[in-house]
Amino acid sequence: MKISLNWLNEYIDLKDVSLDEILDKLTYAGLEVEEVDDQAANFKNIIAGYVVEAKKHPNADKLSLCKVSDGNEEFNVVCGAPNVATGQKIVFAKVGAVIPNGKFKIEKAKIRGEVSSGMICSERELNISENHEGIMVLDPSVKEGTPVSDILGLNDVIMEIAITPNRADALSHIGIARDLSALFNRPLKYPEINLSESDKKSSDLASVEIIDAVNCPRYIGKVVIDVQIKESPEWLKKRIRSIGSRPINNVVDVTNFILHEVGQPLHAFDLDKLSGNKIVVRSAGNDLKFTTLDSKERTLRPEDLMICDSKIPVAIAGVMGGENSEVTQSTKNILIESAFFNPSSVRKTAKQLGLSTDASYRFERGTDPEITVWAAQRAAGLIQETGGGQILSGEIDAYPLKLKRKETGLRFARIDKILGYHIDEKDVMAILERLGFEIKKKTDDGLTAVIPLYRHDVEREIDLIEEIARIYGYNKIPEVSKISVTLEEKVDHSAFVDKVRVVLNSLGFYEIITNSLLSDETANRFGKPVHVLNPQSSEMSHLRPSLLPGMLTTISNNLKVNEKDLQLFETGKTFEKISDSKIESFDDFTETEQLLVALTGNAVRTEWYDKDRQQDIFEMKGFVSSFIEVILPKVEFNFIASEEHSQYLEYCLSIKAAGQEIGYCGMIKKEICSLFDINQDVIVFMSDLNILKQVPVPKKSFKELLKFPKVFRDCAFVLDAGIGSERVIEVIKEHGSNLLHNVKLFDIFQSESLGSGKKSLAFQLEYYDFGGTLTEEEIEKIFTKTIKAVEQKFDAKLRGA
Amino acid sequence: MINRIDETRKSFDEDLLRVNDHASLEELRIKYLGRKGLVSQLFESLKDVSKEDKRVVGQALNQLKIHTQSRFDEVRDSLKNKDDISESIEDLSLSGRTHTIGSRHILTQTLDEIKNIFKGLGFSVYEGPELESDYNNFEALNFAEDHPARDMQDTFFVTDKFLLRTHTSPVQVRLMTDKKPPLRAIMPGKVFRNEAISAKSYCLFHQVEGLYVDTDVTFAELKGTLVAFAKQFYGQDVKYRFRASFFPFTEPSAEMDVWWQPKGKEGRWLEVLGCGMVDPNVLINVGIDPEKYTGYAFGMGVERTAMLKYGIGDIRILFDNDKRFLTQF
CATH class of the missing domain: 3.30.56.10 (Phenylalanyl-tRNA Synthetase; Chain B, domain 1)
Structure with missing residues (x-):
């Protein structure tokens, strides 16, 4: 909202207070001044001057050499204008002034050998017109030294104030002045109204009937007749312009002025256009089409509150007047409306119409039902002052629902x-x-x-x-220097996810945060998404049912900038509908915290010590294993081939722990990748963090260190290439007795020389006993038994045997 | 002779299993493939084989040679890197082997910093759902049904009763409904605003809500706590001010500004958080007696704070997740 400081000064005397103090106090009190246009500051060091002497420049035909007085001192000034002459009062920009047009600073200079200390200005240079024919010549009565901002009346300060929605009372100059009156403890002055009214009463010429009193508790009508509609006087136009509006005619300007003066929106009807000279306040009913004074046809709801004459609507109450009753150049007699409408009713109507006006903005926040009479009288007085005519005495005051303080x-x-x-x-x-x-x-x-x-x-x-x-000042309330800490149980809901992040960081993964909103098509490909009723765009209409699309988009964007090797993760909420029915409770959808880890590109780019290696599922299995070992210490887990998630996974390994799936990993299908323009393998690991968080973790306890030597035995088997290594390890463990503590697969070899469809797997077995040193015989016995078991189970052959 | 060939093959395979470095490989090569190695010796012996057996034995011998050579080559290749390294070990100016340590997103890092300060001041950390009920997001927080205050927060609706939370304040409602005072917690999380995406605004951002409810909580304590936070977060010499403001769920309400002085540019006040004393209506809505208990609440945007702190001009880059951006923090 624009507030003019000159205008404010009509209601409170702040002339002795600095601008900065006013701005600070307003801002601290909750009337935040967002912008300030100090007009006078634009004309600093620009004053009225007197041309003591003007003569031809000795070294230039088109220039004059002048002596200019500012009332105290005389300055040499070189001037290029043809119309400069001795004895003129002119606009003089002293050294240090910044010329408003072009923003250049005046400095002392030598022009064709003559010193020039200042500049005589044209209107264009002052930014007040386009005139640059010659210098601006002032009235001879102007005193030298007077700031030009005073002469031009450009000495206002226009503030842009942000008014919070609770402060309906501050949406006017008097409203702001009232806060200032409290802030500076000075009186607030309302303008006096002295009306000379005719003997005829307003109620003789018009009547008001309120049918819907709930939505219109009070309606004041006041009549002014024989008015001349014309241009407003200069003072009024200046006020209207100062708040960024355009003057229209005296009647419109007066109503606009009062709205900004005291916050009461008014409407002026052409009384002769009101059928039956009557105002009826009622809901629209069947009158659902209405043309507002901006010539637009509006569609109403039956319950919208309308101002009607005895037949038809003439205004949308509190929002905008109608074209049919508008004041025009030929209007003579005027009915001034000054009403109080139910804020919620105006808000609903304005919202429904998608129409916000200065009036509806104030009505929907709540106006003052008690200022209505004053505002109507003030309007009548100003209309008469600016357009003549007679003010009919008294007001028609329909006040069926008296509002009490x-x-x-x-x-x-x-x-x-x-x-x-x-x-x-x-x-x-x-x-x-x-x-x-x-x-x-x-x-x-x-x-x-x-x-x-x-x-x-x-x-x-x-x-x-x-x-x-807020008036006393928040900054005057001292802050405490110590606080007491209460000893209730401390909770940290985010601790688990924080740990997940740190562990993934240590494994070389960067965290990403992606948009939770997706397009219909993308969202539906990855689940049963919840959609938003009022999206910004079709690209962001559905909540993500999975973190995958965000991850794939991120990978795709990185590939475009040639960042091909990526190790990324995201944690975040995903949302899915439980059934197709409408969401009516928290049971109709799921909101789960997910983790998605992704690998793509190369694990290693050739280095002096290493060769190129692409990311693959084994890289991921390794990361996942390390991750789980830290997140779920001492919890046994395994990877099991699964057919799940085949809609977007090429293959899938389900990760099981404590009898349930705690996550899965696999490679994204090529066709899914290509939807995101990704032309390299993407390996992912996904986990529901709520499940992961709840896996029971055994209590950590110290275990005695091994005091006896470990014994290692190697063996290699030739067996069918189709047999999974994990199965072999299982059999080894099964038959290895409790002395076998570790089995490591250390070589895989496949060659025609082994026979077609065969492979060789080499294992290292680690034996030890906490109770004592193992003997060769003990080991040999178990080792041989284990080898036999493998040979039998898989029809395998021990190599080198 | 055939038996000798078979035995050599077996012993070669067995020995090969034990090869784990360049030295043992070389030993193996000398033993089997060297000029006087076992394979050569067998070829030498071929001349002693009878004419009729020569073809069969020769074939077997050739196969052995191919087998040993190819297996040797494979193992040698797999050890190649180790060879390279051992050859270049004297050049200590070589770069070290790289190991990547990832990083948390800059928003998470900023949030963690905020969290740690408040945890140090005795605050717990609570979280709540992003898809919320209109009741928890607005009604319980004293937003009247059709009050213009609702326009302060452009909302994504899922139904007329469910929405994407516009602030983390509904977690306050949940916390105060579930537990009794004293309550001292911060509540970080994602929030949504139905605004066009631009350099200055995104459809979602992160907030940290704070709440303290007890028998003697005052505005002076709210100020003290927030000033302590600002000093830790922005620096001990931070310049700050409190302005009156409006939030339906606090009264009195305030905004805290800090003075922002970019190098070589004009300084200005920047709003960093909103705060106030919990409105009695909110306490009543969650069943806490406002005569007995008072409380304060505050909320700040993480994006704004991070952008300020790290000089990021466009909010969208935070959600682009460009690796060149991620690796900077």
Whole structure:
């Protein structure tokens, strides 16, 4: 909202206060000043000057050499304008001034051998018109030294203030002035209204009937007749322009002026266009098409509140007037509407129409039902002042639902309890009174305050405490220097995921965070997604049912910038519908925290010590094993080939621990990769973190260190190539007795020389006994038994035997 | 003779299994494939074989030669790297072998920093769902049904009663409903706003909510706690201010600004968090007596904070996950 400082000065005297102090106080009190346009600052060091003498420049035909006085001192100035002459009052930019047009700084210079200390300006240079024919010549009565901003009337400060939605009362100059009056403890002055009214009454020429009193508790009508519609006077146009609006005609400008003066939206009807000279306030009913004064046809709902004449609607209540009753150049007689509408009703109508006006903005936040009469009188007075005519006496005041001021108590001790700081009673009272609260009962312990009707945000004691605190100044309330720590149980919901991240980092994975919103098509490919009713775009209409699309998009984007070797992970929520029915409770969808780890490209790019190696499933199995060993210490787990997830996995290994699946890994199908323009293998590991988190972990306990030597035995078997190594290891372990502690596969070899369809697997077996040193015989016995078992089980042959 | 060939093959295979470095491979080569190795010796012996057996034995011998040579080559190749290294071991100027350590996303790092400061001040960490009920996100937090305050947060709706949470404040509601005071917790998480994606705004971001409810919690303590945070996070000499503001669920409400002074540019106040005393209506909604208990709450955006701290101008780069970006932090 734009607020003009000159305009504010009509209601509160702040002339002795610096601009910075005003801006700070407003901002601290919750009226945040976002931008400031200090017009006078643009004309700093630019003043009225007197041309004492103007003569031809000795070294240039087209230049003049002038002596310019600022009232105290004379300056040599070289001027190129043809119209400069001795005796003129001109606009003089002194050394140090910044010329508004072009923003260049005036410095002392030598022009064709003559010193020039300043510049005589044209209108264009001052940014006030396009005129650059010659210099701007001022009225001879202007005194030298007067700032040019005063002469031009460009001495206002325009503030852009952000008003929070609770502060409906501050949406006007008087509203801002009221806060300033409390902030500076100075009186607020309402403009006086002295109307000379005719004998005829407003109610003789018009009538008002309110049918829907709930949505229109009060409606004031006031009539002005024989008005001339014309251009507004300069002072009014200036006010309208200062807040960034365009002057239209006196009547429109007056209503606009009052809206910004006191916050009451007004509407002026052409009384002669109102059938039956009557206003009826009712819901739209069957009148569902209506053309507003911007010539647009609007579609209404039957329940939208309308201002009607005796036949048809003439305005959408609180939102916008109608074309059919608009004030035009030929209008003579005017009905001024000054009403109070139910905020929620205006909000619903405006929202439904997608139409927000200065009026609806204020009505939906809540206006002051008590200012309506004053505003109507003020409008009548100004319309007469600017357009003549007669003001009919009195107002038609339809007020079927009388709104009463409410009261609330305030305990002084409660202020201390909330703020942790004592504010003097005297200050408390002054603040409340300056803000318009009437103090009814006051005791040593507290008071009762009557709340003005423009404060829709104040109802309770706590609301008063906020008013007191924000005007007193938050920065004056000292912060505590120590706090007490309560000893209730401390919880950290994020600790597990934090650990997951750190472990993955240590394994060389970078964390990514991707968008939770996907397109319909992508989301549906990876699950049963929940969709958003009002998406920004079709690319982001569904919640992700899986972390995969985000990961694949990330890989794809990285490939485009030639980053091919990636080890990435993401943790985050995924969402799926449980059935096709509408979501009505938390049981109709799942929200789960997932982990997705991905590998792609090369594990190693050729180095002096190593050769190229691509990422593959074994790399992933290794990472997953290390990961689980840290995250779930001492928990046994294994990888089992699975047919699951075949819609996007080429092959899948399910990871089982404690009797359940805790995750799975596999390679993304080529056709899925190609959907994301990925032309290299992507290996993934996925896990539901809630499941992972709940896997029981055995308590850590110390185990005695081995005191006796370990014994190693190697063996290699030739067997069918189709036999999985893990099965062989299982059989070895099964027959290895409790002395066998480890089996390592250390070589795989396949060659025609072994026979077709055969391979050789070489194992190293590790034996030891916590109870003593093992003997050759003991080992040999078990080792031989184990070899036999493998030979029998897999029809294998021990190599080298 | 055939028996000798078979035995040699077997012993070769067995010996080969034990080869694990260049030296043992060389030993093996000398033993079998050297000029005076076992294979050569067998070829030598071929001249003693009878004419009629020569063809069969010769064939077997050739097979042995092929077998031993090819197996030897394989093992030698697999040890090649080790060879390279042992040959170049004297050049200590060679670079070390690389090992990658990944990193947490810069948003996570920033969040962790915030979390650690508050944990040090005795706060717990709670989380809550992102797909929330309208009740928890708005109603319980004192947002009236059709009050313009709802326009402050553009909302993605899933149904008329469910939505993507617009702030982490619903976790407050959950926490206060589940547990009784004293409650002191921060609640980090993802939130969503229905805004067009641009350099300045994204459809989602991360927030950290804070809450403290007990019998004697005051605005002065809220200020003290947040100032302590700002000093740890932005530096002990941070310049700050508190301004009055409006949030439906706190009263009095405030915003905290810190002075931001980029090098060589004009400084300015930047809003870093919103805060206030928990509105009595919120306490009533969760069944806590506002006469007995008071509380404060605050919330800050992680993206904004991280962007400020690391000089990131465009929020979108945070969600592009370009490796060249990820590896910077």
